Each structure stands twice: as structure tokens, then as C-alpha cells.
Amino acid sequence: MVGTSTAEVAAAADRRNATGVEARAELLRALGDPTRLAVLDLLAAQGSRCHCELEVDLAVPANRLSFHLKVLRDAGMVGVTRRGRRSHYHLLAGALERVHAALPSAVPGEQSMAGGAPCTLPTGVVR
DSSP states (O other), X not given: OTTOOHHHHHHHHHHHSHHHHHHHHHHHHXXXXXXXXXXXXXXXXXXXXXXXXXXXHHTOOHHHHHHHHHHHHHTXXXXXXXXXXXXXXXXXXXXXXXXXXXXXXXXTTSOOGGGOOOOOXXXXXXX
């Protein structure tokens, strides 16, 4: 692959192995809820937000919001800072880049399925 660094090739290979695919799936599962996506939208647009502000903005009960924030923390998407008795949540550095990296994409040097690569069946297989 001309112009592709060793690190890029290794990252592409890691995306497809069982561990890499499972890690990507876990991250996407964490994002697979409208409330969690709304939390990420707010934090990306407005920066750090207090738990109580998120409750009001999203109209979500405190206990449900705490659950969703825990899922996002466990996925490595948001961090929390305590300020007195209040918890302020923020996007972690590189969080949105991790989401982008978890999405399916063409790997440099690989042929796209849109290219119409012919299917090659083993000898003796009838279509």
C-alpha cells in the first residue's frame, strides 16, 4: 500500500480482528440510545455541564440520567469532575474521533464492494 504508514496498516488490521470488532461494537452499543446521543450532543456543543442542568435540558429523571452517564463513562466517552456536591460531565479528549474510528469505513488499498468485485465460489458449488 503506497503512502500508507505501518501504523495505519496495523490499525486497519486491528479493526477487523475479533477483539477490535468487539471493542467497536461495545462503543456503538453505548451510543445506541437517544438519551445518550443527546447527552453527547449537549456536551459537544456546550462543554462541561452539571448533572442537574442535563436533567432539565433533556427532561430525564435523575436516576435514569445517572444510568446513561455511567454507560458513557464506562465506554470512555465522558468524564466527570466533582465541584462540591455537584458533578460536572464533559467529553473526554478524542471521544468523537473514537466514534468516527468505530464506524465502518473503507480501508486504504482495499477495493470497495461498490466496485462490483466478482464473487468466486469454490469449484463444484452450484449457484
